[in-house]
Amino acid sequence: MAIDFNALRKLNEGKTKIIYANPDDLKSVYMLFKDDITAGDGVKHDIIQGKAFVDWQTNRDIFEYLNRKGVCTHYISAPQERVCLVKKLDRKIDIEVVTRRVAAGSILKWGDMPEGKRFDPLVTQYHYKDDPLHDPMLDQSYVNFMVNNKGATEYSEMRKINDQVFEILEEAFANFQIQLIDFKLEYGIIDGKVTLIDEITGGSFRLWPYANEEPKLNQENVLSELNPAGRLDKDNYRMGEDLDMVQSKFAVIAEITGKFKDLP
Ligand SMILES: Nc1ncnc2c1ncn2[C@@H]1O[C@H](COP(=O)(O)OP(=O)(O)OP(=O)(O)O)[C@@H](O)[C@H]1O
Ligand SMILES: [Mg+2]
Numbered sequence: 001m002a003i004d005f006n007a008l009r010k011l012n013e014g015k016t017k018i019i020y021a022n023p024d025d026l027k028s029v030y031m032l033f034k035d036d037i038t039a040g041d042g043v044k045h046d047i048i049q050g051k052a053f054v055d056w057q058t059n060r061d062i063f064e065y066l067n068r069k070g071v072c073t074h075y076i077s078a079p080q081e082r083v084c085l086v087k088k089l090d091r092k093i094d095i096e097v098v099t100r101r102v103a104a105g106s107i108l109k110w111g112d113m114p115e116g117k118r119f120d121p122l123v124t125q126y127h128y129k130d131d132p133l134h135d136p137m138l139d140q141s142y143v144n145f146m147v148n149n150k151g152a153t154e155y156s157e158m159r160k161i162n163d164q165v166f167e168i169l170e171e172a173f174a175n176f177q178i179q180l181i182d183f184k185l186e187y188g189i190i191d192g193k194v195t196l197i198d199e200i201t202g203g204s205f206r207l208w209p210y211a212n213e214e215p216k217l218n219q220e221n222v223l224s225e226l227n228p229a230g231r232l233d234k235d236n237y238r239m240g241e242d243l244d245m246v247q248s249k250f251a252v253i254a255e256i257t258g259k260f261k262d263l264p
Contacts, residue, residue: 002080005032015042016055017199022085028076031084033059037203037246039238041131046237048247054254055201056082061257062169062200069168071161073196074188089188089197096135097158098125099166100182102222104206105235116223122166124159127184157194158187165196172263173207176256179217179226181206202250203234 005020011029012019015038020030033052038045056078063075063084074086100107103117126143127135146152162185170180183205186198208226215225232253237246 003030003083005030015045016201016203022088027088028085029088030079031086031199033082033084033199037234037237037243039234041134044238046243048243051247051250052082054247054250055199055203056084057254058201058250058257059199060084061254061260065172065257065260065263066165066168066196071165071168071196072193074190074198086197087190087195089190090192091189092197093154093158093187093189093194094129095138095158096127096129096184096186097162098127098182098184099123099162100125101166101170102179102181102208102226104181104208104228114221114223115228116221116226118217118220118222122163124162126155126158129186154187154189154194158185161185161187161194161196169205172260173256175263176259177210177213178232178256179208179210179215179222181208202232202253205233206235207232207253 008020008023008030010018011021016034016036018032018034020032022028022030033056035047035049035051036045037048037051060078063073066073067075074089076085076087078084100119100123102119103111103113103115107113108115126138128138129135143155147156165185166180166183169183173180183200185196185200185204187194188197189195208228209230211225211227215222217225219225232249236249
């Protein structure tokens with residue numbers, strides 16, 4: 001039977017999802033995906049018919065894959081279209097944790113970095129979540145100090161999970177001739193543990209197809225081996241592509257992540 005969301009208590013509504021109480025279980029909540037798309041910390045905003053559906057598919061397939069690989073996530077199930085059941089947060093951590101393999105996006109401007117520079121080991125950055133302040137980045141040596149001198153192990157836990165998830169997804173997308181460039185993930189505390197929460201969809205990462213069948217990806221700069229113009233992610237929207245095109249690329253992502261269940 002379909003879930004009647006009008007009868008449920010709305011706990012929270014954000015830019016892309018609504019959270020509803022689950023009357024049958026106080027320890028879990030429903031996450032309903034919306035057709036809204038935003039960029040520039042919410043300044044650019046549109047509605048794309050059907051976006052919620054493809055985001056829900058992508059999110060479901062990625063989280064089911066991560067759970068299978070043993071990652072600690074909030075995801076439980078996808079009980080109906082556009083809806084996920086997840087473990088309810090005990091405490092939200094207001095930090096976005098970014099991992100980068102290849103230099104792209106904002107880091108090219110503020111980091112004075114050539115596009116396509118490859119990072120090995122992966123680069124991790126912590127951004128304090130605050131749209132009006134444009135999610136300012138935390139100073140790395142300060143984070144290290146917090147971990148080593150104040151026992152703030154949440155930071156190192158989040159970095160560890162980010163690295164683990166990046167390596168899992170980078171390898172998964174590589175099966176489809178696509179390079180995971182970077183992503184941002186969110187965390188909370190559930191049952192006393194740092195747990196991966198929220199969503200992983202086309203707005204969470206950059207995905208660039210390979211430029212040729214056997215790209216040489218072990219170089220200092222891998223730009224010539226990749227095809228950024230064929231990007232599948234939300235950069236299409238940020239760059240002003242028409243909404244049909246944006247949605248068709250999100251559908252390609254969902255088609256690919258739909259095949260993750262067949263991966264070993
Ligand atoms: N497991 C969970 N339990 C409870 N709330 C959750 C869980 N996972 C995600 N949320 C919350 O769902 C809310 C809606 O998500 P959405 O991404 O739409 O928000 P947003 O507008 O992007 O705001 P935010 O900047 O907080 O992400 C967020 O506040 C998010 O923290
Ligand atoms: Mg969000």
